[in-house]
Amino acid sequence: MPTSRFLCGLVLIYILAGVAVAQSPASDEILANQNRTPAGKLENGVLTVHLEIRSGTWHAEADDGPPLYVQAFGEAGQPLSIPGPLLRVPEGTTLKVAIDNKYKKPATVFGLNTRPGDPKAGIAIPPGESRETTFVAGAPGTYYYWARTVSPEKAGEAYLADAQLNGAFIVDPPGDVPPDRVFVLNLMVTLADALHPRFETATINGKSYPHTEMVQYTEGETIRWRIINPTVSEHPMHLHGAFYKVLSLGDYESDTAYSEPDRQSVVTQNLMDGHTMMMEWAPGHEGRWLFHCHFHTHVSDSERVPVFMPAGKPDDQTLPTRQEEIAHSIGMMTMNDMFGLVLVTNVLPKPGETHAEAVPVRKIDLVIEPGTESGKRPTFSCAVREGRKLVASQDKSMGPPIVVIRGQPTEITVVNRLSLPTTIHWHGLELDAYYDGVVGGGTASRVTPSVAPGSSFAARFTPNRAGTFIYHTHAADADQLSGGIYGALIVLDPGEKYDPDHDKLLVVGARESGFFPKQLTLNGAAEPEPLLFHHGVKYHLRLINIAPDLAADFRLGSKDHPATWLALAKDGAILPPRLARSGEATLHFDSGEVYDFEFQPEAIAEIPLEVDNSFGEAKIISKIIVH
Ligand SMILES: [Cu+2]
Structure with a gap:
């Protein structure tokens, strides 16, 4: 969601973005930076780095995909990269940073200063000139540096061709540091045209899904990620299939690390614009798991037709023509037809470990039908059926709550009575990847299908914690979400009774996608x-x-x-x-x-x-x- 100041500039953005994108092509190829190798030379407690600002050609999608002409940082004499070179030092290090502005306009560089501290005092560098700054890194944490050439100078306000002019700045505590990965989110407004079908280009470490890096870990492994959001928008970052602990939260000025009893466990952390976090998680189940922004607009492309993945093993699948077309056009298959701010973790099974699937003791049907409401946008009706008991949406565009018991193996059969494929995600549940509702996800041997019109899909899980969760469509088609294919999934402790007189749901939805819903x-x-x-x-x-x-x-x-x-x-x-x-x-x-x-x-x-x-x-x- 862009912040309110974004709204005022929207019309202007469209004009400026056109200008920014259509600038004369630069020959410099900008590389995607996976933030694995720190820049510069660290000697005797001093890191010496020589940075440059130039413009170049960026391929946020496939390496031979549509080009964007933007500004980026690079090390002197090296290719430019998005995000810029990683500055990573132990606490107490002195940084000696030289910056050459080889772009045709004045640049102001921010964030090259001791933390905590106010990095808003920028270093102005006229075109063709250089500046040097020396500072002590300061407190350990996850920070970033950035520069402006065309966007407003305030932090968190870049959305034009300089929106990717940033890089991670990590200060490590003394001693052994557990391994981690650094992911920088970027977001720029582009003019939707034949080459760039979306009005925003959203990337993680310089690539937009499905071209983001697929990270690989093993079941049970401890994973630490630092997420940096220098974009104009907040991003609710959602992890599928596991909770993550928020180890620290910060911004460009300071960072707060939480000790064990103070750490919050979440499946979605709303990372505000300009903010950073360090997260830790351990995948409990093998398979391909998504970590993505929960704003539909940041992970989808409404121009594209939802992928229809038939059931079966990957090699027996005959894909419908349209999917072949999409798969061909983007060079690979996307999970759930998603784009943008999506990172996929491929979790390998722990050798020698097998998970027996529990036999369900409870069977529930979730029946999805077209809604009765006539309006511009479609609505949907959900009914929850268990034995002879049936509870339906009635006149609401929201499904009834599904109430299940912790520790009880449960099977929920999604019955699709629509003329469209659908899929249901069990948001917040720690279940097998195959049942997670991400079409094309699952494991190597069991790929999650979409639920075809007239067919059904049985999802199995044993909830392991009591609380409030969500079932919701994970179809790429936003109309399914705005039309009401969602509801609360309530997990009770054994012996606890659901009492709707004192247990009140307050579920907020919108009748359309996009950041300016009317209703x-x-x-x-x-x-x-x-x-x-x-x-x-x-x-x-x-x-x-x-x-x-x-x-x-x-x-x-x-x-x-x-x-x-x-x-x-x-x-x-x-x-x-x-x-x-x-x-x-x-x-x-x-x-x-x-x-x-x-x-x-x-x-x-x-x-x-x-x-x-x-x-x-x-x-x-x-x-x-x-x-
Ligand atoms: Cu987002």
Whole structure:
């Protein structure tokens, strides 16, 4: 989601982006930088680096794919790279950095300074000139440096041809450092045309999925990633199939590392624009797992037709013509027809370890049908069927909650009664890759198919933690998400009862994709009914944001007098003590995020409930009537 200042500049961006992209082609090829090798020469506690700013030709997709003409950093005499050269030093190192501006316009370089510290005081370098700076690295952490030539100079405001003019700056603590990888996100506004079908080019370490690096690990291995977001937008970064611990959170100025009891476990961390994080996870299941931005617009291309992957082993598959065409045009097969901010981890099985699949003791059907609502956009109806019991969406464009029990092997059969293929992702569950709902994902021997029209797919899992999760379509087609193919997946502890009178779902959706939706929904309704609560009674609120592209501001109470609630969990994981506290009932949360709160209204009142998108473009106003 771009920040509000982005909106004002949007029209201008289209004009400028056209100019930026159509600049005279430079012969310099810009390479994608996997951030594996630090730049410069480290000797006697001093790192000497000589950087250059030039313009060049960048292939964010295939190496022979559509070119973009942008500015980038490189080491003097070396090829340019996106992101720029990795600066990585142990704490206490002095950095001696020379920068030549070989671009035709003035450049201002930021972030080459001691941390913590204010890197907003930039170094201005006229075209054709050089500057040198010497500083001590400072506190360990994940930082970055950047430069501006055409975008506004404020941090986090680059979206033109200088948006990739940045590089990671890592300060390691003394002693042995566990291995990690550094991933820099980039986002630039491009003019959608025949060559560049999207209006944004979103990359990880200089490549857009499916051309991002496929990283490989083994089941159970500890994985540490540093994620750097110098882009104009926040990105809710979602990991499939496992929780990750947030070891540190920071920005260009400072970094905060959390000790073990303070570390939060999430499946989606909303990485705000300009921010960085270090995450750690250990894959529990073999297969191909996604780590991606949960904004639909940053991982999809609406121009392209959803991939239809028939069931069967990869080598028996006959692909429909359109998919062959897409696969050919992008040079390889994408999982789930995704693009942009997607990283795939291929997890190899641990040698000698086999997982027996538990026999399900509970069988549930999730039946998906066309909706009854007539409007510009399609709506869908979901029904949950177990034995003779059937609960349907009714007039809501949201599925009913599916309630399952921790430790109980469960099978949910997705029955597709649409004329389109679909697929369901069990967001937050630690399950086998084959059942994760990512078409073309799964394992080497079992590739996840899409659920073809008129067919079904049985997903099996044994939930291993109680909490609030989501089931939602993972089809590339955003209409399925805006049309209501989603619902809450509630995992109870054995013996716990689901009591809808005191257990309240607040699921935020939007009737369209894109960052400027006209219509938000709450629990599938554009005009939600007030909620009825009793004073002095404790309620469990389960908040889910599953709109395709929504940075939401949620509030209970008025702006001046927000209500108070107690934070319980995030993404289904219990909060560390530093976060499990009571506070103002306001929350900024993005697509793919889930929160649990306890709320006890003390007196008879009408409490406003408001959800805003950050642009003030769309809003939901409802209330809780306390009696
Ligand atoms: Cu994003």
